[in-house]
Amino acid sequence: MRDYLIKRGVSALVTLALAIILTFFLFRIMPGDPTRTVVGDFRVTPEVRQMLIHQFGLDQPIWVQFVLYIQNLLTGNLGVSFQYRGTPVTSIIFGRRLFNTFILMGSSIGVALVIGIIVGTVAAWKRESKFDILTVIFSLVTYSMPVFWLGMLIILVFGYYLNSIPIAGTITVGMTYSNVFEYAADYLHHMTGPFVTLTLSFIGFYFLIMRDSILDVFTEDYMLTAKAKGLSDRKILFRHAMRNATLPMVSLMAVEVTYLFGGATMTETVFSWYGIGRLIYEAVVMADFPVLQGIFVIMSVLVISANFCADIAYAFLDPRIRY
């Protein structure tokens, strides 16, 4: 077991190092000049542009930029944003944006996962019943529906005509709160729209995978054994089938961690939800390389460590895994 841990740990670190190097060069191949998009105004004279280029550090040779990048990374410094005039990237990412994205993505992924697993199990059990057919159709429809369209529809109907949810933002403009519960209530009220939109769009995916996975498990010999032992249907389904079928969901979750951090650009934009997804989009449009770099590095750290955890979890969950 110790050897296994060390082996996995080393390979995770190597992957991380490669990802960090790749991230740097990835943004340097993009042809383009960040000053042009950041400066925006054509009146800016060549002298001012030169000053900006100097401030951005873009007049340094590429290998100097690379060494600086690695040095800064080791001290936890992700550089400063071009677009927000020198605000540190860490304070842009680790702030309100990350909090908003975590809450929204975490809750909608969590709820969608629970619903997906339970409904998927039941649908597989009652295969080809009306329930099964209806849920499959429902999940295919919500899964393939464009998320921004669903979001706009929800805003139009519930935000404008029925006036029951706010149109934009995470809190009411200019409101003062007497206590934290009032704040939470206002926040959750604002979250209703994006939460429903995202949950609906996620359910289908988990549902379909879970349903397939359970159907797969049904063909295993141990299911026959369980039946032969005379166990009740409920016990067979939830103790034996569901537990084994959840294994693929664990590796799926390790991949989903990126969403947790990366947010959902479309939904965040439609609901003006101030999160990381929207930040990525803005940074791409404004050629704000330091911000993009920072997000990519943090994301790769998260994914690699999540995969490392998943590997370990696997070793515990599945007694067959031994290296």
Add this chain to the structure above:
Amino acid sequence: MKNKTPIGAALFAFLLLSTILAIPLGHAAWYTPPTEEMKFPMMVLGWDDWSVHSGEALAEQLKKVGIAVEVVPTDDSAMYPRLADKDYGIEEMSYGFTAYPSHMFYRFHSSMDCPYCGNDAGFRNAAVDATIDEMLKTTDKEKARQLMFQLDQMLAENVPYVPLFLADEYHAFRKEWTGYTVMPAGPLSYLNWLTMPNIYSTAGKKQFVIAFNNEPETFSPMTATTGRSLFYSMNLYDTMLAYDENLQLIPWMATGLPEFSADGKTMTFNLQPNLKWHDGKPLTAKDVIFTFNYIVNQSATGGNAGEVIKYFDSGEATDDLTAVIHLKEPYVWAAEAFGTQYIIPEHIWKDLKYDWEQPLVQSNPKVAVGSGPFKFDSWVPGEYVKLVKNPNWWMKGHPLIDTMIFRKIDTESARILAIQKGEADTERYSVEPAFVAQAQSNPDLVVTHAVDQWDYLLVFNNKSPPFDDVWVRRAIAYALDKNEIVKRGALGYGTVTQDYVSGDFFPFWHNPNVVTYPYDPDKANKILDEQGYLDIDGDGIRELKQAATVTTTTPTATETTTTAVVAAAEMYQNLTYAVIAVIIIVTVLYLVYRRRKKA
């Protein structure tokens, strides 16, 4: 699992190496001038629907005169370096006006024919240069205007680019709001000093909410270079002069327009008495001089910093209300450039470096202490920025509202719904074309109309054949039906421009008698025929003039060096291609080998 590792590593190494090697490729030349037919790729700005759709309309019109243009939607990050390197033949997009026609210098002077300088057309003309130089030195506005008329006429004859149209500006206000000023660039822009102090609600509302899709980038006027940042500067800080609805200067903190000395190199501003900063300290001529010294000494980038750095020589405050500024040389727009620069308080900024690292108000609240009509109150990132009325502002009784809120709403559809619902009173930018009709038909909204500052142009690379031939440029100008282009490219929400100083945007500087090119495809065809651009093979596309007419000359020393450099660059590029090809082949062979071995 174990077997996969080398393959994975090989793939990764390939990815990494090719990425690194691809860096020089990103900067390889894109455009090759045609050698036989009049057939060109035309860059348009991919994210700008107007640029793309008007480009398509334009291509169809050019087809009728035998010029084949292929519309290539391009991202800005690819487009601007190509413009900088003059690595294109023809392109179409919007550029942008400011309050005075300084674009006549940036776009046409040969000294601006350098990477990222503004003269994207690569236009060089000694007579035009001389007229521009003379105009820039003329401080008498009437004389400068006559020179501008001449200049417009010279450009009309040379056609360095074809002006197409100005975007229209539509602003939707909830109907209870009034007192705003509609002028070029719209009622809410960084060129409009008049709206915010004077706007009020007939329903007695004291809070004005502007839906805005952007976060503030900076509140510091020393780093504000974009319209969205300058709009914050405008409300938090103040200037000595401002513009009226015809973009003519009016006194603002100053008591009148500046007085110029006879040689035009000394400019005197007189300030109103009793001006105060937000923290209660008096604002004097010393702060004015400090601001310009600060910009020059610290190489600041915000506001009119470029012009200030170029022309400011020295300055002194002869008393608390008189600021005397000495220029390095006379400048026609000196009053505009210095008068509309946001003035910063000496008592705060004397200890503040032009701080690239910490410029926002969150980390440094001092940066929002100005003397403008509004004071900074609070900013909740991603939600709103709240400004409150400055009760001590010099215009007595103004502003008429108590609070001004920028509320962040990301999409136009949500902004329009918010305005219709009353959650917002207007939005910061123009209503997007697809929503104009919806806003106009809503009884709760009033929609204003003006020309915007974005001017769409068809730009030729004046150095690249056949666009180095003025007759080709003229023929193309005749071949374009601009009304049709506006209809298709801008859904009709645009104003056609016929010359280089649009009368709709610059009423003062516009030459009413300038030569224009009315839509006349027959004339365009005739010109091209006469000039020898004939469709010889009958495929509907004109042939370029025969290669025989190209004369060979001995290359000069610089040309030889350039050729050598270009050849070296090409060799390096080919080498990179070769290395990448080898890597791909080796990887594939390796993978095949592994497969074989396994089997």
